[in-house]
Amino acid sequence: MALIVAMDDDETIRSLIVAALRAEGYKVLEAENGARGLEMVREHAPDLVISDVNMPVMDGLAMLKALRADHTIQAIPVILLTSLQEREHVRSGMTGGADDYLTKPLVFEELLQATAAQLDKHLMRQSAKDTAVDSAIDHALQEQKQQLIRVYEKRLLSELEGKWPTxxxxxxxxxxxxxxxxxxxxxxxxxxxxxxxxxxxxxxxxxxxxxxxxxxxxxxxxxxxxxxxxxxxxxxxxxxxxxxxxxxxxxxxxxxxxxxxxxxxxxxxxxxxxxxxxxxxxxxxxxxxxxxxxxxxxxxxxxxxxxxxxxxxxxxxxxxxxxxxxxxxxxxxxxxxxxxxxxxxxxxxxxxxxxxxxxxxxxxxxxxxxx
The missing domain is CATH 3.30.70.1230 (Nucleotide cyclase, GGDEF domain)
Known part of the structure; x- marks a missing residue:
């Protein structure tokens, strides 16, 4: 059974996310801010993190940066939650190492699809660890991060600054x-x-x-x-x-x-x-x-x-x-x-x-x- 840590300071939204994930058979731990969520990640080493961007104490971007800097948990996939009005957060999250993002208000079918996709990728990466295939998969995952950035650049058109590659x-x-x-x-x-x-x-x-x-x-x-x-x-x-x-x-x-x-x-x-x-x-x-x-x-x-x-x-x-x-x-x-x-x-x-x-x-x- 996959373990997921869900972080959101809005108790109503957090409860809905947790209920939807548990209904799919996932084990879920919940946190009201990034600092508490990061503690849970370090303690339990979950299979996936789902985090809001705007939170008190420690926001989602700061949590992501700390997670990626810790070699014991840096490989855990992260899905960020934000609104379309927070486009700079989307770009910062993807360049900062997020694996996917979803916009609010959430469509829970999309949340479940994104969760399943990231868990499948995480499973493939874990299964090939310490082998030559692991190196190739790591390279592919890095490429996918770049492809995601390109997709989001196209989706948001001229509203996002800069184009890549330069x-x-x-x-x-x-x-x-x-x-x-x-x-x-x-x-x-x-x-x-x-x-x-x-x-x-x-x-x-x-x-x-x-x-x-x-x-x-x-x-x-x-x-x-x-x-x-x-x-x-x-x-x-x-x-x-x-x-x-x-x-x-x-x-x-x-x-x-x-x-x-x-x-x-x-x-x-x-x-x-x-x-x-x-x-x-x-x-x-x-x-x-x-x-x-x-x-x-x-x-x-x-x-x-x-x-x-x-x-x-x-x-x-x-x-x-x-x-x-x-x-x-x-x-x-x-x-x-x-x-x-x-x-x-x-x-x-x-x-x-x-x-x-x-x-x-x-x-x-x-x-x-x-x-």
Missing amino acids: ADTSTQDQKFANATVLFVDVVSFSALAEKLSTTELSQVVHEFYSNAGNTVYLFGAYHMQFVGDGLLTVFVDSTDTDTVNSGLRATKAALGLIDAAQRVQAFLVSHFPGRSLPRFEVSVGLNSGAVTLARLEEALWGTPQILPVGDTVSACLLLQKQASAAGWKIAMSATLLKAVSKHIKSGRHKRFSAPGRSSALKGTELLGLSL
């Missing part, structure tokens, strides 16, 4: 006129997390991501990072792989990832017999086009971060999501299909609606390589 850092970006983006997502991760213990889930995470990492690097991946439960990889043409273009190498890697998922499924059957576990399944999106690896100078962590950006990346993520919903294992864009069509076996073709885009995404189901 023009001063753009000269250090790596720009590729034609690269291939691969995104693989473990679609059954949440279902497996419900059935397996943290130790068992850690074994599954090790098994897949060690296979996945070996596969993408075998085919010459240039950049790799974790995004949520998925893995984002960029392939570029280079001198040591000039006999096989980036599109075909990424295509072969995608097929290799499906094989890796099948090996993990066999691992589940052999190591957890009779458990009636969900199948270990992944889906893959492939797209090609212009990609920029943006170098982001991030003051909080002290080291630059690399973030793949551009429509090619966004379209790849959307294509994977839509194709997964359609039951496809691998979907490639029409752009990539033109480059590798003579080398592959294709299946269904479909125009996928893409929320937020002016036109549909044309996708083709990848079945295998032609002989």
Whole structure:
């Protein structure tokens, strides 16, 4: 049972939050200010902290700063609660290490969804601790913080000051006129997390991501990072792989990832017999086009971060999501299909609606390589 510390000086709101969380089966401790809440966090080491920003004695931002400075509790995820009128608090909270924020008045369905999402991420991070996978997940979580800031910048438009990354850092970006983006997502991760213990889930995470990492690097991946439960990889043409273009190498890697998922499924059957576990399944999106690896100078962590950006990346993520919903294992864009069509076996073709885009995404189901 997950333990949550909820902080809010408004007793009515705090009581509603606690009641909603307990109704979902969570164990909840409550505090009326940040100072008392921080004491509870240090004493009980909860799985999640939910905190209002404006509180007496110690506000939510000060509490967050103290939490992140304490190495014994700094990895605990934090969701901040604030109002849309307190936009500077939102920005300060996200750059200060918050994992998510919700605006008041609260929609309790959104609160429960955000809580479940952060607990899932925290579980994945804990299960991979002290391993090579842990390092990759830490990197992915840092990237997610930057992506969240970008989302909030766009949501609040010109009302939030400043844009990121700045023009001063753009000269250090790596720009590729034609690269291939691969995104693989473990679609059954949440279902497996419900059935397996943290130790068992850690074994599954090790098994897949060690296979996945070996596969993408075998085919010459240039950049790799974790995004949520998925893995984002960029392939570029280079001198040591000039006999096989980036599109075909990424295509072969995608097929290799499906094989890796099948090996993990066999691992589940052999190591957890009779458990009636969900199948270990992944889906893959492939797209090609212009990609920029943006170098982001991030003051909080002290080291630059690399973030793949551009429509090619966004379209790849959307294509994977839509194709997964359609039951496809691998979907490639029409752009990539033109480059590798003579080398592959294709299946269904479909125009996928893409929320937020002016036109549909044309996708083709990848079945295998032609002989």
